[in-house]
Amino acid sequence: MEGSNSKELVRCYCGEVAELTTAWKPSNPGRRFYGCRFYGISSACKFFRWYDERAPERSKEVINGLLRHLNDYEKEKHPKQQKGNCLIFILVILLVLLVIALFFAFTVSVACLDGRKLMLH
Numbered sequence: 001m002e003g004s005n006s007k008e009l010v011r012c013y014c015g016e017v018a019e020l021t022t023a024w025k026p027s028n029p030g031r032r033f034y035g036c037r038f039y040g041i042s043s044a045c046k047f048f049r050w051y052d053e054r055a056p057e058r059s060k061e062v063i064n065g066l067l068r069h070l071n072d073y074e075k076e077k078h079p080k081q082q083k084g085n086c087l088i089f090i091l092v093i094l095l096v097l098l099v100i101a102l103f104f105a106f107t108v109s110v111a112c113l114d115g116r117k118l119m120l121h
């Protein structure tokens with residue numbers, strides 16, 4: 001009765017409907033499991049139950065190989081974006097420093113002018 005199993009509402013120790021999540025660790029890539037929907041919050045319970053049967057070793061190797069290729073592809077693709085983000089960050093820092101420098105230059109010049117006025121009077 002696989003059909004009725006997929007409609008089953010699994011509840012965690014909190015009494016809430018458990019969340020069906022997919023594992024992506026190399027030991028169980030793509031295998032789904034139930035967990036507490038509050039996972040990551042201190043009040044979450046430690047409920048855990050596999051939904052899928054254990055995958056054959058060959059499918060784990062294939063999925064992990066595909067994930068490695070995807071990660072390599074993303075690493076090749078992202079360096080240009082990271083350089084672009086770095087340049088924008090440096091430009092923003094330089095602009096902020098320029099504004100601070102202009103503010104202090106203006107403040108010092110006004111203070112000097114005030115000092116001269118005070119000396120003249």
Ligand SMILES: [Zn+2]
Nearest residue numbers: 012014036045
């Ligand atoms: Zn819970």
